[in-house]
Structure formats: C-alpha cells, structure tokens
Amino acid sequence: MTHTAETLHTVTLTVNGAERSAQCTARWSLADFLRHELGLTGTHLGCEHGVCGACTVLVDGKSVRGCLMMAVQANGAEVRTIEGLARDDGPLSALQKAFADHHAVQCGFCTPGILMTLVEVLGDTPDIDEREMREALSGNICRCTGYQNIVDAAMAAAKACR
C-alpha cells in the first residue's frame, strides 16, 4: 500500500517466461517488486547496497543486482529468477541438482543470487576453471559454506552441461 501522493507506475515485464504486470512507485527496487508485488520471494535481500549478491537476478540475460535496479527500469524486460530454474512440479535443473549433491546449500539465503550468477557464468564460459570460477563468484557472499562446495557444485554443473 502506498500513499496516493506518490505516482504509481505500471511495470510490465516477462518473469520466468510469463508476462506479469503490477504497479509500484518509482522508488521500488526490482528486488522488492519481484518479492512483494509479484510474490516471488525466492530473490533475497542481504545488504541492499549491491555487495552481497543475494538479490542477483537475470535481466535480459545479464546478471543484475535486484537491490540496485529500480523496478520501473525493468519495464519491458525479460527477467529470470530462481523460481524459473525448474517447474514447480518438475525436476531440479542440473545446476540445482549439483548443489544438492555437493552440499552447496546450508541456510540457503545467498543461494538464489549464486544460482542466477552461475546461470550467466556457465552460459558465458562453459569451460571455466576453478580459479576463474572463484573469481566469477567473488560478487556473492556466503557466510555458511566457505564456498568450496559451491565451487565444486558449479564445476560439476559446468562439466555436465558441456
């Protein structure tokens, strides 16, 4: 609910392949819009200043900090979030399954941002090596896992996709 004095903008975009439309004021971030207007709470907010990476989503194929992008900027865009990686009633994607197999998830709060970052990384650099993988993940902070299982899962997924 927002005060009537602030202008409401209609934001229409494609999220995980489905067209969605909702209203928000100009100051809503894309992350908040996805979470609270569209009910897609899989994208998480860890810092709201663009460092931790938990809010990372794909906008027109590129990884973006959902906390730093305004919802109105995503009008007309194609957005992918964690909820789009597998159908609700379908099996996990190879990447998600690699995470489960390698115990790359502990609390899971950073996981959505890491998965979406990896979707882009694996798409751009399918034959990435471990050092490059760690660099590619340098914009995602995890406090639980110590990263090793995440890196191993990502490398396994890269191999599976090759």
Add this chain to the structure above:
Amino acid sequence: MTANREIAVGQEVIGQSVPRLEDAALLRGKARFLDDLHAPGQLHAAFLRSPVAHAHLRSVDTSVSRAMPGVRAVLTLSDLRPSLTADRIPLQFRNNGLPEAITPFVLANTELLFVGEAIAIVVADSRAEAEDAVDAITLDLEDLPPVADVRDGLATTAPRACLDRANTYRDFELSYGDADSAFGDAPCTFQLSIKQHRGAAHPIEGRGILAVPDPLQDRLKVWSSTQLSHEARYFLSLMLGLDETQIDVAVPDVGGGFGAKYLVYPEEIAVAAAARQLGQPVKWVEDRREHFLSAIQERDQYWTIEVAADTDGRLLAIRGQMIHDAGAYIPQGINLAYNAATALPGPYVLPAYQLSVTVAATNKVPTIPVRGAGYPEGTFAMERALDGIAERLKLDRAEVRRRNLIPGDKMPYKTPMVSRSGAAIVYDSGDFPAIFAQALEAVDYPGFEARRTAAAAKGRRLGLGVGCGIKGTGRGPYESATVRVGRSGQVTVHTGAMPMGQGVKTVLAQVCAEQLGLAATDIKVICGDTTTVPVGLGGFASRQTVVAGSSVFRAASDVRQQILVAAAALLETDIDQITLNGGFVACPGTNCRFSLRDVAEIAAGSPGYALPPGVWPGLEATVNHIPEGLTYGMGAHAVEVEIDTDTGLVTLLRYVVVNDCGRAINPKLVIGQLHGAVVHGIGNALFEFMGFDAQAQPTTTTFADYLLPTAPEIPRIEAIIAEYPTPTNPLGVKGVGESGCLPVAAVIMSAIEQAAGLRYGQLCSIPLAPPDLIAALDAARG
C-alpha cells in the same frame, strides 16, 4: 551411559551422507524466510537510532513524523510503557555476579549509550514510509564524552560510558596451580601483548520479527528469525505481562545466525508491544546497516600474558590479564569473556594458570558470542605462546605442540578448571597427539621445507603454520524432543532445536529414522515451534546434534519399543520375532506384515475394546535429554601461505583441518560445518574489522568497508573427520558447528611469520591487514 548403537534391521541411516531434507525448497526459491511471510493487514516498523555514542536524550519530537503519509504510530519508551512490565530486557543468563541496571532498554531512556541504539519505533503502511517518518523525528541531545576504547575507560579519570555505573562490569580471576612460583625459576619466560578483534556475525539474512496480535483472544503469535524461540516466548511474556500460554513463537526458515540471533533484542519487544497497542500485525526486518549498528558482535580483547616453559619447551605456567570490551550494555552475561579465559589451556598440559579478567564498558553496541564464542580468543593466546616458546628455544613449532599436547592415554582428562556452572571441565575422549599427527601428515609437514626452498628459488615466500584447538560442545542443561507416530502412520519429531542452515532437521531425521526402520525422508521434523513442544533452548554452542540428537535417539528408541509391543499384539507373536523396516512390522518367515498406520490404529484404541496388554495410548515419547557436562572435540589445523613483501598481501595456498566430531551422523554436513567455520576464522585473521572512531562512531557500515571473505580468497580446504566417540551420550557424538574457527588465525599468523622471516609469536594483533604486514617487515629490516 555407554555409546549404544541400536541399528534397525536392514537399515543403517546414521553415518550416511543422506541428501538434506531442507534443500529442495531452498533450491527452488520456495523456502519461507521471515520477510517472505505476510500477515493480512500487516504494518511495517522502522527505528530511529541514536546518531551519537553518548548523550543525554533531552526530548524527542515526533509531531511531524506522526502526520506523515502512511504512518500509524510513532512510539518512544514512554509511549510503550502501558504495554510493558519493565523498561529493560531481563538479563539472559542469570547468576553472573553482575551489577544491576546493565541490560538494554526496550527503547532508549534518558541517556543514549551507543550509535544505533533504538530511540523510537515508527509503524507505517510500508517500510519506506516508516523510514521517511524516522527522518522527520527531531532529537534534542546534549553530547556526553564517549568511551571509545575499553582500556581508556579503565583509567581513574575516564568518563563513564553510562553515568549511573562504573565502567567495569565485573572483574574475575581464573587460577589454578602456583603460577608465580613456576615463574620464579623457569628457564624460559617471555611476555606477549595480544590484541584480538573479532567482528560481527553477519548472517546474510538479518534479524526480523512479525508479531500478529489476536485481540479477540488476547493472544499473540510471533514469527522470528531467531535461534531461541522458547526463550523468546518467555521474554515476551515477561515484558508484555502475558502468560506464556498466550504467546506462540514459531520460526520460519532462518538464513544464518552465528550468534547474532541468539538474543531477544529490544527491537523485538518494541515490535511486539507496538503490535498489541495497535491491534494489528507489525513486521520488522532489519537492513544491513542496522545489523552493523545494533546487532550484537564480538569486538576487542587485550591480553597481556607471561609464558613460562622448561628447556624442553614444556609449558610451566601462563599468567596475565585480559581486558574484554563488553559494550554499552550486557544483555546476556559474561560468558564470552569467561569462555575465552577457560579456553586458553586448550588441548595442552598447562600445570599452572592465572588470568585476571576485566569485563568493561564502552559506548558501542553490546558484545556476545559470535561463532566460536570466545574459544578462538583463548586458543589464539595459547597458540601464540607455543610459537613464542618455539622461537626462543629454537625448537620446531610442531614439536613444541607434540610435547605439550595431553597424551591420548590420559582420557578422560580432568582439567583443573570449572565451567560457569561450577562443574569440572573434563575432556572426555579423543587422542589429541594422533589428531595432530593426522593434520601434519595431510599437509605433508616434513616435506614443507623442500617446498619452501624450491619456491624461494623462484622468488616466492611461503610459510606453513600449525596449531590446535578444542571446543566444549553439547551444552545443556537439556534439549527437547517428542517423537510421534500419528494415526496416519506419519512420523513427526517436534523439538526445541533450531535450524539456521546447519541441516539439523536432516540430522535429527536420520537419528529417528534409524530407530524406526525408515528413511530420513519419511520423518517430518518441526523445530522451535512453541505450540508443539513446551520447552526448549535452541541453537547455540555447538549443541544440537549432541543434545537434541540424544533426545531424539532416546525418544525414538522408546517409540520403537512401543511399536514392537503393539505389533506383537497385531502379529500375535513374540516381540523378538518382529522386524521393523521400511514402514512395516513383519514376522519373517510368514506373510504377515502391518504398516505403521495399522500399528498406530491399535495404539489409538477403540471404544468398547481394551488396549492389548502392554500397549499405551498413542505411539509417542518425549525426552528432554540432560547431558553430563560438555563433550570435547579437538581439532588440528595447518595452513600454507604465500606473502608478497611489496604489497603485504597474504595468499592462502592450502588449508588442512582434522576435527573430532565423535561420530559423524552425516559426514557431508560435518565437512560443510568445518569449511564454514574455517572461513569464518580466515575472516577474523585477515579481513573482518569493525571500525569505530574516537567518538565511538562506527566507520565500517557496509560490506564495501567491512570485508567478509569471498571465494577467491579461500584456498582448497582439506577437511578430515576424526571420530573418537564420546561415552557421555548415547550417540557418541560431539558438536562441530564452531570448532573449525578456533586456531585459524593463529596458524595463519604463524605461517606468515615463517614466510616473512619474522619471529614466531610476533604477530599478535588480528585481523592482520597488508599494511600491518608491511609495517612488521619494515620494523624487522630496520
């Protein structure tokens, strides 16, 4: 109580790295964390926080803020008082010999004591509107001098951090043996001045609470991202003047805790009180800046110790002082300082020890345990002492440790110390020299000199550090578990244990499943819901696998027996003829079998018919296991580093950790805990510094300023599980959530010293940043 492994016929679940029950929802983005919850009609809270570290709060003008769009209420302490029984939160751990009036206020009273202290709560239709209104509140403050450094606060001329009380909260001394006489004729003595700074917890999900009042029944439902739901219910009932039965606390998925959520915060009480006053749900989700300002952290400890050793490098005594920065209030107790002091002897033979500890105030946010809980600090002091001995006696650093480690045949080893409760600290099991040897072998300690010289020939400066630590785990006094087979045959575990990412539901499901001949995925585990389990303590101190695990084991064993008795009636045979496997009771050699549902039907009874002999109503057991003391898991670590003498950069090349977990219920999860804890230790060693200026203003309030380790900084970690089952619980398990933190900073410093050609034991201030290493190199050259 001896370790008792009852293995269900044909099914061994304990010891398997079964996939986590938690993962599917988390991976699909379908988990529900606090901010994902939505109560119809919910309002949002934001807090006005003190902009200064110390001031008289003369007045708060909320008139403009109250009139702003979307604002429903702007409340200060005096506005909340009608809903509160007290101004201050009760002390979490009682009996600490602490003065009165040291716990935080629900909202600031007349004197502001730290930057970030909550002064007013704004409740509005949206968080954005609440924050707008926060900015419109004006304060009339009269600045007071702040205590920014805990040592300065101890001077007789120092200003008071809080005008009503002296800066020293408590002095205490730990001592055993005759340290002074040991120093009298010790051949090797030296002093170390150690500064240890550990930062904040920083779970990626911050704190949050959703309070949903039910005015019709005068009840309150609270969802909280917390590590202690039963305590939260109790504190809420105390502070709001309600009976515990009027409050329910439930926990959503929790995105990490690390100690920051092991406290009932003023903000939570304020939100709950505001919700009751307004008669509407109120949600508060902290942002990262609030976590930097007002979530608990660890901070500074200053150790000045003298070390005495014989000519073989064996410890004779350690004595000294430690000053601990507790911050502006004490919400919990002196446990952090006490743990650090008792942790110093570690897994070593220390004949005499004397440490005077001063727990004192600063005008900074309160400090309570973060993952490791004071044990890293005590461990660092001891490990630096051992390296100091190696330096002065020109002994190999690993050899010094070998000579001082408690021998394997001395278990159980009663140390001369006592825990906070007064019980003796007894190391129950483990072979410390063997664990240490395992780490040395894994890192190829003997081969390092060749690696080092080969690298040096190429201009690379390598170093290797080794060290040990030991953590008491499984802290009591109890944890709760109810195991129930419902009438549908569904098995449920209700427990006061609390999840925050470690996979506790999976582990408890495994323990239960093995007793009942099921798979872990057959078990539903519900944690921390006060509506389903009446008592509980929660997640802290590496305790849940030990204590909740034991409760579940014993309750599930009891239920197993009940199932067999009821099955005997169904199958019309003797109990010892019956197998329980895959959800069925059966009599081998016959076609007869019944499902758990059938068995539950028998135990549910039917009017007009007696229950079969020996069968009790329902298939359920509740056990609140009381552990006998702590169980100790020792760890040995080794790290190889490379330094750049031009930039001071330290690169970690590889890391080895061997840790005794007693018995691994789920080996993959144990390894995961070791990885995470080691990386937390790396953060404390090299990166995490929570800065304050001379006015006690926080200067690092974003992740750009406060550095958490990221993937490129972390080397491959070779984590090796050692298993020395403890006789002190039926599973033989030891906790492992924090152990991996303990000697990390020390082994890294030792490795850097070797790489840099510095004296061992010299680097005694952590975290060590590149300029600090450059300064040490310059000083050594000059």
